[in-house]
Each structure stands twice: as structure tokens, then as C-alpha cells.
Amino acid sequence: MRLALELALARAAGSLSRLAGRGGGTTIPGKVLATIDPGAVGALASRLPLGSAIVSATNGKTTTAALVAEILAPRLRLAHNSSGANLVSGVASTLLAARRAELGLFEVDEGAFPDVARRIRPRAVCLANLFRDQLDRYGELERIAERWREAVRELPEGSRLVVNADDPQVGDLASERPEAITFGLDDPAQARPSLQHAADSKYCLRCGTPYAYAAAYVGHLGDYRCPACGHGRPRLGVSARAVRLDGLEAASFELVTPEGARRVQIALPGLYNVYNALAAAALARELGASVDEIAAGLERAQAAFGRFERIAIADRRVLLLLIKNPAGANEVVRTLLAGGAPRLAMIALNDAIADGRDVSWIWDVDFEPLLERLDRVILSGERAAELALRCKYAGLDVSAIEVVPDLEQALDRGLELTPAGDELTVLPTYTAMLALRRIVARRASVPQYWERAA
Amino acid sequence: MSISVGHLYPDYLNIYADRGNIAVLEARARARGIDLAVAAVGVGEQLRPGEHDLLYVGGGQDREQALIAKDIATKSDELEAAVAGGAAVLAVCGGYQLLGRSYRDRYGGDLPGAGVFPLDTVAGERRMIGDVLLECTFTGELRTLAGFENHAGRTLLDAGAEPLGRVVAGFGNDGRSGYEGCRVGRAVGTYLHGPLLPRNPWLADWLLAQAVAHRTGGEPPELEPLDDALEAQAHEVSAARARSRGGRF
Numbered sequence: 001m002r003l004a005l006e007l008a009l010a011r012a013a014g015s016l017s018r019l020a021g022r023g024g025g026t027t028i029p030g031k032v033l034a035t036i037d038p039g040a041v042g043a044l045a046s047r048l049p050l051g052s053a054i055v056s057a058t059n060g061k062t063t064t065a066a067l068v069a070e071i072l073a074p075r076l077r078l079a080h081n082s083s084g085a086n087l088v089s090g091v092a093s094t095l096l097a098a099r100r101a102e103l104g105l106f107e108v109d110e111g112a113f114p115d116v117a118r119r120i121r122p123r124a125v126c127l128a129n130l131f132r133d134q135l136d137r138y139g140e141l142e143r144i145a146e147r148w149r150e151a152v153r154e155l156p157e158g159s160r161l162v163v164n165a166d167d168p169q170v171g172d173l174a175s176e177r178p179e180a181i182t183f184g185l186d187d188p189a190q191a192r193p194s195l196q197h198a199a200d201s202k203y204c205l206r207c208g209t210p211y212a213y214a215a216a217y218v219g220h221l222g223d224y225r226c227p228a229c230g231h232g233r234p235r236l237g238v239s240a241r242a243v244r245l246d247g248l249e250a251a252s253f254e255l256v257t258p259e260g261a262r263r264v265q266i267a268l269p270g271l272y273n274v275y276n277a278l279a280a281a282a283l284a285r286e287l288g289a290s291v292d293e294i295a296a297g298l299e300r301a302q303a304a305f306g307r308f309e310r311i312a313i314a315d316r317r318v319l320l321l322l323i324k325n326p327a328g329a330n331e332v333v334r335t336l337l338a339g340g341a342p343r344l345a346m347i348a349l350n351d352a353i354a355d356g357r358d359v360s361w362i363w364d365v366d367f368e369p370l371l372e373r374l375d376r377v378i379l380s381g382e383r384a385a386e387l388a389l390r391c392k393y394a395g396l397d398v399s400a401i402e403v404v405p406d407l408e409q410a411l412d413r414g415l416e417l418t419p420a421g422d423e424l425t426v427l428p429t430y431t432a433m434l435a436l437r438r439i440v441a442r443r444a445s446v447p448q449y450w451e452r453a454a
Numbered sequence: 455m456s457i458s459v460g461h462l463y464p465d466y467l468n469i470y471a472d473r474g475n476i477a478v479l480e481a482r483a484r485a486r487g488i489d490l491a492v493a494a495v496g497v498g499e500q501l502r503p504g505e506h507d508l509l510y511v512g513g514g515q516d517r518e519q520a521l522i523a524k525d526i527a528t529k530s531d532e533l534e535a536a537v538a539g540g541a542a543v544l545a546v547c548g549g550y551q552l553l554g555r556s557y558r559d560r561y562g563g564d565l566p567g568a569g570v571f572p573l574d575t576v577a578g579e580r581r582m583i584g585d586v587l588l589e590c591t592f593t594g595e596l597r598t599l600a601g602f603e604n605h606a607g608r609t610l611l612d613a614g615a616e617p618l619g620r621v622v623a624g625f626g627n628d629g630r631s632g633y634e635g636c637r638v639g640r641a642v643g644t645y646l647h648g649p650l651l652p653r654n655p656w657l658a659d660w661l662l663a664q665a666v667a668h669r670t671g672g673e674p675p676e677l678e679p680l681d682d683a684l685e686a687q688a689h690e691v692s693a694a695r696a697r698s699r700g701g702r703f
Binding site: 364403 | 465469470471474477478481515516518521583604647648652681684685690692695699
């Protein structure tokens with residue numbers, strides 16, 4: 001009875017927030033609920049007949065959860081926080097909104113994972129990677145890894161754990177649960193010649209010696225082994241072989257599982273999306289999906305909003321590519337180059353809490369290969385001037401740099417410089433991406449993010 | 455003319471824009487016709503007396519810092535000799551702590567330091583995170599430094615030791631003293647990480663002039679001014695951030 005009353009209150013708050021034009025109201029109901037009854041989130045989750053699954057990672061959690069949703073959607077009614085509201089309040093709001101759901105599917109912020117896991121007692125957890133990201137908000141990588149380990153130890157008995165074996169810190173969590181499933185890439189042809197500048201976790205967890213990499217794929221993700229003590233990548237349970245990257249459009253790979261292998265084509269570009277697909281496949285498998293269902297779901301999936309999104313504005317298009325930390329931005333740059341680099345780009349840097357207040361990370365991104373090919377770059381957002389210095393000291397001629405802090409003006413300038421029928425490439429940070437989508441939505445008719453997917 | 459920069463432990467201490475600081479030194483030296491040769495100095499490698507005109511030590515996370523603490527302690531005499539010989543030093547965040555006498559981590563373990571700066575650091579419970587603005591007067595003019603700090607360590611300077619600047623906004627060395635960083639001759643240590651030199655080019659030029667003086671044995675030269683319009687703009691935004699949201703207890 002009490003819970004019912006609280007739920008009604010919380011739902012009303014969400015409707016009010018939407019009516020007031022304050023965004024999607026995607027977190028307000030959950031905040032109300034979590035405030036009036038901290039135990040309610042767990043109580044709501046326990047009503048789901050098939051339990052809940054969590055995806056957490058620094059990079060790719062929204063896309064990975066969206067892929068899992070696509071795989072399971074034909075068979076199950078999901079409570080899925082598809083709008084990216086991934087703190088306790090977002091999970092609570094999703095639970096409130098999905099009254100007839102059978103299974104909860106939640107992407108969860110890496111800092112919030114331990115708390116959310118304790119509350120909703122998931123039946124399956126997928127932990128995909130840890131990169132340096134917003135150290136001003138999360139603290140150091142090691143601390144998050146320690147907190148993840150404690151949370152994994154406290155998972156309910158019978159909870160299934162899926163981890164990325166290619167990430168030393170994350171792969172090692174498999175040792176906490178003997179039945180854990182590992183995933184990783186098994187295609188040395190896709191390896192980078194060396195670790196990237198911003199590589200993290202490159203020293204042996206056991207003895208501190210630098211790992212030797214048989215293959216380094218994305219940041220510090222790869223096939224690593226300590227030459228001193230032998231600590232290395234665990235055996236792969238689910239893997240991708242014979243990867244083919246098809247520029248900005250697609251990727252394909254052989255998905256290898258204990259139940260057999262399938263060639264899979266995804267409409268998402270880049271090696272990082274192969275990792276997302278692998279994570280989704282391994283988690284969906286733990287949730288009972290067959291190899292055929294997994295392959296079919298991955299092939300149907302579209303990019304999660306703003307991660308890689310094309311939006312038409314009159315006779316031009318805007319290509320939005322979210323950047324939020326060095327490892328993720330490096331992959332965006334790499335994928336962009338593989339698709340044939342643009343001559344003009346817009347980069348937008350904000351420094352709200354959701355972007356990270358510390359903008360130092362832009363210096364750890366390998367922007368150089370992109371900048372070398374640009375004739376002109378438009379820099380926008382509240383910290384546009386910092387981006388200007390990043391570009392200047394990367395060697396870009398100052399006359400090729402335009403600083404336009406206002407996002408709408410910058411977008412207009414970019415579109416003005418884009419020939420009709422052509423595409424403007426935009427790399428925004430999180431809040432800049434949301435603001436740009438609002439601007440674009442006013443002009444075109446893009447669904448707002450809380451209206452997408454079900 | 456060519457000056458030599460020794461970059462200590464770039465494989466370990468490279469978090470947040472350290473390569474940006476180096477890129478700024480290179481570009482601003484080149485604009486004055488000075489060649490900058492940067493050499494990595496790694497674990498187990500010796501610093502030969504007088505070899506480097508400028509030494510750079512960047513920041514790292516706790517784990518990386520612990521991995522190299524032992525090695526930097528073995529370089530203590532060489533580093534002190536370099537500073538006494540007039541080499542310029544820029545040590546940032548973790549590098550600043552490591553060039554002090556000691557660092558006590560949050561588990562109570564002691565890491566030895568190089569002892570270049572007369573200070574000790576103790577890890578505290580709450581991290582000091584936020585935008586910072588400093589006023590510095592050591593060049594003879596009033597200058598400001600705008601940056602970002604993120605450290606658990608509380609750094610206590612010996613009585614009489616000279617801080618880098620007065621805190622206008624932000625935490626600084628320990629969140630209480632009202633001062634930030636430390637300066638010993640041509641050696642500068644600071645918690646201001648990230649793009650410190652890009653948005654504070656006067657400090658880059660001061661360090662370059664000191665490095666040239668070390669090379670020539672003469673006085674630091676007056677470097678010709680450059681077009682710093684973008685730098686000034688970034689400095690302004692960063693300084694405003696510190697004034698409006700710099701950290702305090």
C-alpha cells in the first residue's frame with residue numbers, strides 16, 4: 001500500500017517535469033522515489049519475474065545495453081533505461097515506468113554500479129572496461145576497480161558474471177567467481193602497432209612489471225601477459241575472430257561461442273563496437289538467448305543516440321560522434337579516418353559535471369591524425385578556447401581555427417561551410433551533444449531521446 | 455642554440471596533458487629559434503651532471519607513482535645536484551609530490567621522495583578537486599596561473615620555504631595555508647595539472663629562459679613576445695571558472 005502511494009507520487013513528478021519542459025523527466029521520478037523510500041528500488045526490482053541484468057563500463061555501456069535489448073526484445077518485455085539515465089535514480093525511474101516488464105536491463109554508471117547492484121541484486125552482470133575518465137568525478141581507476149571487486153564478491157549466489165578478458169583490471173574479476181564468462185578479441189590482424197599514449201592499466205596487477213602485448217586493440221585492451229610473473233589474459237569464453245571494419249558504416253566478425261560460431265554483420269563502425277557487440281552477445285547468452293537470436297539481434301541494431309548518429313537538416317546532414325574520454329575519443333578518431341577523413345569538423349567541449357569539470361583529458365586524445373587532414377576546424381562549447389590551444393599546439397595553423405563558443409552559432413557556421421548534400425562531422429562532449437540534439441530537433445524532426453526505443 | 459629537456463618517467467607519469475606541456479615548450483622555443491631536444495629518463499637510467507637544462511616530471515595515478523617512487527629516491531643526489539647547478543625543473547602533481555622528501559599514502563605506507571623540495575606530503579581523506587587560480591610574484595611582476603587540481607595529498611612546506619603562489623581560489627597545497635606549489639631557485643613544483651603551460655604561457659617562457667641561462671651560463675634572456683590571443687582567452691575562461699567554482703573546505 002505504502003509503495004503504491006510512493007509510486008504514484010514519483011510518476012506524477014516525472015509528468016510534471018516533462019510538462020514543464022525540463023527534459024525527459026527521466027530521472028525525476030526515481031529521485032523522488034529514492035528520497036522518500038531508499039528501499040523502494042530493490043522492492044520494485046524484485047517484482048520483475050525474470051530479475052535484472054546490469055551493464056557497466058567506462059565506454060560503450062549505452063550501446064551494449066541497447067544491443068542486448070535488441071537481442072531480447074522479440075521474446076521479452078524489458079524495463080530498460082535506454083535514455084542513458086544510469087544512476088540509481090535513472091534505474092528507479094525506469095522501474096516505475098515499466099509496469100508489465102519481465103526483465104530489467106540496466107546500463108549503470110561505473111561509479112554507481114556497486115550501489116545499484118546491492119539494491120537490485122541482479123541475476124547477471126556484464127563489466128566491460130575501465131579507462132581513465134573524469135578523474136575529477138570518479139577518482140583514480142584503481143579505486144573504481146577495488147569497488148567493483150567488492151561489489152562482485154557481494155553479488156547474490158547464482159548471479160552470472162560476464163567480464164572483458166582483454167582489460168587486465170576487469171578480466172581479473174573472473175577469478176572472483178569460477179563460473180564467470182570472459183569475452184575478448186581474437187584477431188591479431190586488428191592490433192595496433194603499440195599501446196596508445198593514454199593507455200591505462202599497463203602494469204601487471206600482480207607484480208607491477210609492464211605487460212607484454214601480443215596484440216593491443218583499443219587503449220590497454222588486448223592480449224597481454226606479464227613477462228616476469230606470467231599473469232595474463234584469461235581464456236576467452238566468447239570471442240570475435242576474423243574482424244572486418246567497413247569504414248564509418250559497419251563491421252563484421254565471426255562470433256565464437258561455446259555453442260558454435262556465426263558470421264555477424266553490425267551496422268555500427270569501429271573496433272570498439274565489436275567489443276560492444278561481444279559484451280552484448282556474452283550477456284544475452286547468460287540471459288538465455290541462443291546463438292541465432294544473438295546474431296539476428298546484433299544485425300538489427302542501430303546506433304544508440306548521439307554515439308554515432310546522422311541527422312538531416314534541410315539539404316545537409318550532421319554526423320554526431322560523442323566524445324567523452326581519451327580512449328573513446330581515440331576510437332572515434334580512428335573510425336572517422338577509416339571512413340575517409342573529413343576536411344571540416346566541429347568539436348564541442350563543455351565542462352559541466354556530466355562532461356567532467358576538468359578538461360585536461362583533451363590533451364591525452366590523439367587528435368593529430370584527424371587535425372592533419374582538416375582544412376578548417378570549428379571549436380565550440382564553454383571551453384572552446386582550450387580546444388583551440390589543443391589544436392594550435394598540435395601544429396594546426398591558427399588561421400584554420402575558428403572559436404565559436406555558442407553551440408548554435410557554431411553549428412550554423414559549420415553548416416554554412418558544408419556544401420549542399422554533404423555532411424558536417426561534429427564531435428561533442430555529453431552535454432554539448434544533448435544541447436546540439438535539442439537545436440537540431442527544433443529544426444528537423446528527430447525524436448527526443450526519451451521518445452526513442454521502448 | 456639547442457637546449458636539452460629530460461622528461462622523467464614518461465611511460466609512468468603521463469596522466470593529463472603532460473605531453474601538452476612539453477609541446478608548448480617545444481613550440482615556444484622553436485618560435486625563438488631555439489631547438490628543444492627532449493629525452494626520456496626512465497627507471498634505472500642515470501642523470502648525468504649538467505646534461506639537462508630543464509627537467510620535467512609529470513603526474514600519475516597512485517599505482518604508477520608507487521611503482522617509480524623507489525627509483526626516484528635513487529636519483530635524489532643527481533636531482534639535487536642538477537637544481538644546485540641551475541637546471542630548471544617543472545614538476546606537476548604526482549611529480550611534485552615525488553620531488554618532495556616523502557609521501558605517506560592513505561594506507562599509512564611511506565614512499566621516499568627525491569628531496570628537491572623542502573616539503574612532506576600526507577594523503578588525506580577527501581580529495582581536493584577543482585579549478586584553481588594563483589597569484590605569483592617571483593618574476594618581479596604580478597602574474598596569475600589558472601589550472602585544475604585533483605589530489606588527496608596535503609603538502610606541508612618547511613618554515614621559510616617559498617611557495618609558487620598565493621591561492622586566489624581553490625585548495626592549494628593543503629586546503630588551509632592559502633598557498634600553492636613550491637619554488638627552489640629555477641625549480642617549480644605545483645599541483646596544477648593538465649594544460650598548465652598552454653593556458654599560462656608566461657610560465658613556459660620563464661622556464662625556457664631559465665633553461666637557456668643554464669645552457670649559456672649567463673643571465674636568463676628576455677624572450678621576444680608571441681601572439682598569445684588564444685592562450686589569453688583560455689586563461690580568462692579558466693580563471694573565471696576558479697573564481698566561480700574553485701574548491702574550498
